[in-house]
Amino acid sequence: MHKEQQSFIRKYIFSTDHKVIGFQYTIVGLFMALVGGYLAYVFRYNLAFPGESIPFFGDALDPKTYNGFVTYHGAIMFFWVAMPILLAGFGNLLIPLMVGTDDMAFPTVNMLSFWIFFLSTVVLLISLFLPSGPFDGGWTIYPPLSADGYHVKPSFPASIATGGTLFLLALALEFTSMIMGGINFIVTTIAKRTQGMTLFRLPIFVWFQNIAALIFMVSVGPVVAGAVMLLLDRTVGTGFFDPARGGDPILWQHLFWFFGHPEVYVILLPALGIIGEIIPTFSRKPLFGYRMMIYLVLVAAFLSVIVWAHHQFVAGIDPRMGTFFSVGTILISVPFAGVILSLIATMFQGKIRFTTAMCFATGMVAAFLVGGLTGIFLGSDVFDIYAHDTYFVVAHFHYTVFPIAILASLAGIYYWFPKFTGKQLNETLGKIHFWLTFIFFNLFAFPLFFLGLAGQHRRIANYEVFDYLAQEPFTTLRVIATIGVIGIWIAQFVFLWNLIKTLRSKEVAERNPWNATTLEWAADSPPPHGNWQTPPVVYRWAYEYSPENQTKDFIPQYVQE
Amino acid sequence: MKILPDRASSYAAEVDSVFWLILLFVSIGFVITLAVLLYAIFSKRERAKYFTGSNWREYRWVAFGMIGIALADFIILGYELKVWHKTQWLPEETHYKVGVLARQWNFEYYYPGPDGQLWTNDDIIVRPPQDTLVLPLNKKVMVELRSADVIHALFIPAFRFKYDCIPGRTIQRWFEPTKEGIYMVSCAELCGVLHSRMRSTVKVVPESAFQAFLQQKRMEPLATK
Amino acid sequence: MERSVSIGRIPTGRLGMWLLVVGELIIFGGLIACYLLYRLRYPEWEEAASHTNMLLGAINTFVLLTSSYTVVLAHKAAIHENVSKARTFLLITILLGLVFLGIKVVEYSEKIAAGYTIAGPSLFWSFYYTATGLHALHVIVGMIALFVIRQQIRSGPYLHRVELGALYWHMVDIIWIFLFPLFYIAK
Numbered sequence: 004m005h006k007e008q009q010s011f012i013r014k015y016i017f018s019t020d021h022k023v024i025g026f027q028y029t030i031v032g033l034f035m036a037l038v039g040g041y042l043a044y045v046f047r048y049n050l051a052f053p054g055e056s057i058p059f060f061g062d063a064l065d066p067k068t069y070n071g072f073v074t075y076h077g078a079i080m081f082f083w084v085a086m087p088i089l090l091a092g093f094g095n096l097l098i099p100l101m102v103g104t105d106d107m108a109f110p111t112v113n114m115l116s117f118w119i120f121f122l123s124t125v126v127l128l129i130s131l132f133l134p135s136g137p138f139d140g141g142w143t144i145y146p147p148l149s150a151d152g153y154h155v156k157p158s159f160p161a162s163i164a165t166g167g168t169l170f171l172l173a174l175a176l177e178f179t180s181m182i183m184g185g186i187n188f189i190v191t192t193i194a195k196r197t198q199g200m201t202l203f204r205l206p207i208f209v210w211f212q213n214i215a216a217l218i219f220m221v222s223v224g225p226v227v228a229g230a231v232m233l234l235l236d237r238t239v240g241t242g243f244f245d246p247a248r249g250g251d252p253i254l255w256q257h258l259f260w261f262f263g264h265p266e267v268y269v270i271l272l273p274a275l276g277i278i279g280e281i282i283p284t285f286s287r288k289p290l291f292g293y294r295m296m297i298y299l300v301l302v303a304a305f306l307s308v309i310v311w312a313h314h315q316f317v318a319g320i321d322p323r324m325g326t327f328f329s330v331g332t333i334l335i336s337v338p339f340a341g342v343i344l345s346l347i348a349t350m351f352q353g354k355i356r357f358t359t360a361m362c363f364a365t366g367m368v369a370a371f372l373v374g375g376l377t378g379i380f381l382g383s384d385v386f387d388i389y390a391h392d393t394y395f396v397v398a399h400f401h402y403t404v405f406p407i408a409i410l411a412s413l414a415g416i417y418y419w420f421p422k423f424t425g426k427q428l429n430e431t432l433g434k435i436h437f438w439l440t441f442i443f444f445n446l447f448a449f450p451l452f453f454l455g456l457a458g459q460h461r462r463i464a465n466y467e468v469f470d471y472l473a474q475e476p477f478t479t480l481r482v483i484a485t486i487g488v489i490g491i492w493i494a495q496f497v498f499l500w501n502l503i504k505t506l507r508s509k510e511v512a513e514r515n516p517w518n519a520t521t522l523e524w525a526a527d528s529p530p531p532h533g534n535w536q537t538p539p540v541v542y543r544w545a546y547e548y549s550p551e552n553q554t555k556d557f558i559p560q561y562v563q564e
Numbered sequence: 565m566k567i568l569p570d571r572a573s574s575y576a577a578e579v580d581s582v583f584w585l586i587l588l589f590v591s592i593g594f595v596i597t598l599a600v601l602l603y604a605i606f607s608k609r610e611r612a613k614y615f616t617g618s619n620w621r622e623y624r625w626v627a628f629g630m631i632g633i634a635l636a637d638f639i640i641l642g643y644e645l646k647v648w649h650k651t652q653w654l655p656e657e658t659h660y661k662v663g664v665l666a667r668q669w670n671f672e673y674y675y676p677g678p679d680g681q682l683w684t685n686d687d688i689i690v691r692p693p694q695d696t697l698v699l700p701l702n703k704k705v706m707v708e709l710r711s712a713d714v715i716h717a718l719f720i721p722a723f724r725f726k727y728d729c730i731p732g733r734t735i736q737r738w739f740e741p742t743k744e745g746i747y748m749v750s751c752a753e754l755c756g757v758l759h760s761r762m763r764s765t766v767k768v769v770p771e772s773a774f775q776a777f778l779q780q781k782r783m784e785p786l787a788t789k
Numbered sequence: 790m791e792r793s794v795s796i797g798r799i800p801t802g803r804l805g806m807w808l809l810v811v812g813e814l815i816i817f818g819g820l821i822a823c824y825l826l827y828r829l830r831y832p833e834w835e836e837a838a839s840h841t842n843m844l845l846g847a848i849n850t851f852v853l854l855t856s857s858y859t860v861v862l863a864h865k866a867a868i869h870e871n872v873s874k875a876r877t878f879l880l881i882t883i884l885l886g887l888v889f890l891g892i893k894v895v896e897y898s899e900k901i902a903a904g905y906t907i908a909g910p911s912l913f914w915s916f917y918y919t920a921t922g923l924h925a926l927h928v929i930v931g932m933i934a935l936f937v938i939r940q941q942i943r944s945g946p947y948l949h950r951v952e953l954g955a956l957y958w959h960m961v962d963i964i965w966i967f968l969f970p971l972f973y974i975a976k
Contacts (some may be wrong), residue, residue, distance in 0.1 A: 066757050070754065070757065108801040139757070141754040145714075145715055147715070186805050187805070190804045190805045194799050194804055220812050221815065223815075224813075224814075224815025225818070225819025227816045229819065229823075231820075232820075239907055241909075242909070242915065243912065243915060243916075246732025248909070249827070249831060252715060253730065258823070288612040289614065289615070291615070291617035293617075295626075317727050319727055319728060325648060329641065333637045333641055334637060337634045337637065340593075340629055344629045347597065348625065350604040351603075353609070354612040355604075373594070379590055379637070383640060383644045384644070385648050385651060388579070388725070391726060453567070456567050458569050462754045463760045468761055470748045546616075548614075549611055550614055556611065556612070
């Protein structure tokens with residue numbers, strides 16, 4: 004299956020190789036993480052030291068720019084960091100290898116998806132630098148605000164080159180790209196598995212990626228339709244969400260959150276999949292409750308598409324609906340408790356080896372536990388009325404999304420780095436990176452709970468006009484949170500140094516440095532285009548670690564006994 | 565440092581009790597899970613024990629955990645839905661009506677005029693530069709929320725009260741102030757450039773003072789209308 | 790743990806196309822659901838709906854149904870590896886698509902001349918143009934796809950792609966089957 008020598012452009016730019024595409028997604032995602040992180044630094048600094056000029060930026064933020072920055076920070080971290088890295092990046096790199104095939108089912112479509120995604124990134128970045136300013140209507144894009152309050156009648160061609168229109172366009176392109184990618188994942192998994200790779204021998208990562216792709220496909224349709232409607236509202240003057248013309252702004256909230264809540268699971272599941280590969284490897288133990296975990300996640304996936312209105316308790320929805328959505332939301336804690344406990348049970352009585360990847364994985368579980376449990380507060384409609392749109396919510400979702408998008412991604416990068424580059428990241432630097440990231444993350448996010456409980460509401464550039472929020476101890480808490488963000492930044496320089504150092508070194512990693520069982524470790528490091536000289540054959544499930552009556556403590560899937 | 569701000573409405577204490585109840589269960593769950601996690605991490609072994617959790621005997625520990633969470637969920641829901649019912653459905657009798665009209669970037673407050681109806685021409689209106697919502701002590705007040713432009717939210721932390729003001733809709737909720745004083749009001753929904761400065765205050769006064777306030781407002785020239 | 794569950798091998802193209810069709814149907818489903826919600830809220834849209842041209846709509850339904858039949862014939866010819874016949878029926882399908890779009894243009898210009906544009910007077914018209922316009926866009930995409938397939942099968946082992954194109958074309962047809970009664974008949 005070796006392809007002949009290809010030109011640089013065919014090989015690295017317009018490549019149909021799933022690994023190159025996976026890298027492209029990951030690199031764009033990491034770049035956007037820097038952009039999103041930079042925005043976070045700027046507005047956190049502004050919150051801690053209101054009115055003072057910001058190092059590496061300039062003057063203090065005016066409210067409009069502040070609103071723009073929080074909007075882009077949210078959207079970027081969700082759609083241009085978590086999605087490309089976790090879903091598209093890791094999915095592309097690993098799924099074909101893990102199911103033992105040479106490439107995705109539709110390599111050309113795969114390449115196309117990436118370039119649509121790339122286009123969406125470019126459109127988004129353009130919208131950030133428009134002379135009329137970036138879009139500043141919040142990442143949830145609630146109309147009428149996102150349609151400029153409908154005060155201004157759009158004049159057709161000019162109305163396209165506005166921040167909000169380009170923002171929506173970028174989002175629509177991103178969705179298209181991810182739908183195409185998701186279809187590729189599902190088809191590859193169903194139709195291109197190698198000999199012996201039955202469904203219940205698939206690594207948990209492949210399962211979770213596919214369930215994520217499925218949830219995404221099912222939930223994103225209505226918001227795509229909604230985005231088209233909102234785009235028309237902004238450009239040609241329809242009034243789908245304009246109450247003055249019979250439209251209804253709440254409709255957008257339904258469309259958005261019908262997608263928005265499952266979307267969290269679309270990024271959560273790949274993260275859990277990564278963790279689910281790493282923990283067994285470094286505990287030398289089979290993944291606990293493998294099948295149950297799949298069933299539980301399917302239950303959670305189903306629940307996720309019927310609880311969306313818990314984001315709208317304060318929007319005056321019918322109280323009976325509130326009851327329904329509250330019950331559904333809180334009950335989601337049950338399947339996820341099963342998943343998290345199973346991951347912990349996997350470590351139980353294992354022989355644990357604390358590599359950097361394992362540190363990040365364990366840290367992810369611990370931090371996500373806080374995020375998941377605080378979700379119960381917000382699932383309760385009574386308390387949500389108070390906590391909605393306060394920093395309690397901000398703290399809660401940073402405790403879910405940061406472990407997902409950052410800790411799990413980094414865990415995966417440390418774990419699979421030797422496979423895809425042939426070189427192994429430095430462990431000492433890796434551990435420094437982990438501890439700095441983990442500690443500073445908590446330093447950043449935990450104070451936000453107290454700020455939220457005190458009634459500090461979101462998306463405020465400067466709290467000086469809000470009585471007691473402008474006093475101690477809240478000013479200090481805001482400074483602590485900002486120090487946390489700066490600390491997270493410093494930690495990433497350690498990572499950058501590690502990357503540069505490793506890539507420049509001549510040391511070559513082993514084929515299977517962690518003694519792992521899944522198929523990707525049977526390929527060369529890095530795997531060539533086409534992955535295998537001869538396709539592997541699968542003889543067992545993915546987690547045969549420390550089997551009884553054996554001297555070896557692992558038997559890979561591809562080894563015949 | 566107080567975790568939650570001062571309470572000044574009849575149901576604030578119950579809302580807080582929901583918080584403390586959930587915090588209790590969540591803390592128990594968190595401590596147990598973290599303890600197991602730490603134990604699993606720090607217990608050293610020569611060789612890992614092989615078990616897959618594919619039968620009940622092994623899986624039951626996780627199942628117990630799930631049952632525990634489910635039980636806690638039901639206790640929380642059982643309690644909090646009762647409070648939900650109390651806070652959301654309008655009480656049979658409310659003593660006063662107040663209208664809130666949010667606009668970029670302030671709140672206007674409406675009291676019914678002689679006709680007893682809100683949103684009519686004879687309403688008594690408090691609008692900037694005055695920005696205080698005066699309320700009677702220990703009286704149930706029905707609030708009607710509206711918006712003139714984009715979505716806002718009226719947030720009175722001391723009352724544990726927060727609802728959106730949505731253009732094209734009227735949202736009816738209620739509260740009963742139970743403590744005299746002046747409290748902060750903020751807009752809790754991103755509403756445009758000056759969202760950061762959109763604020764107001766609530767002033768709770770005895771009913772007699774409230775009546776006097778209304779009387780005085782009625783005397784003011786109607787020119788502002 | 791060693792219980793094996795295996796499923797039959799499905800051709801990747803067909804599976805992928807089915808998933809795409811499902812994804813598209815959900816997008817249109819969202820749009821139609823929004824329309825229905827508004828329609829139930831505003832009975833006065835009846836009046837607006839009575840201005841749509843049911844005759845042209847019905848003719849278009851007929852055209853599209855016929856094109857679905859011809860694409861089935863193309864598929865059948867492809868199964869029998871009759872390239873020239875498959876290409877003929879694909880051409881007829883594409884031409885029928887053109888007829889559909891032509892009638893659409895007549896319809897739109899008639900409406901715009903009467904003052905019913907995408908921006909009003911009623912939100913009904915916004916939905917009308919958005920839904921039928923988005924559908925027309927899919928007709929165009931389908932025609933391009935069928936055209937490309939028609940070129941490909943002339944020289945190359947791509948006969949199975951006729952089925953994929955046909956699947957997509959059926960989806961376009963099915964969406965219209967929903968749009969026609971909702972916008973033209975329901976008064």
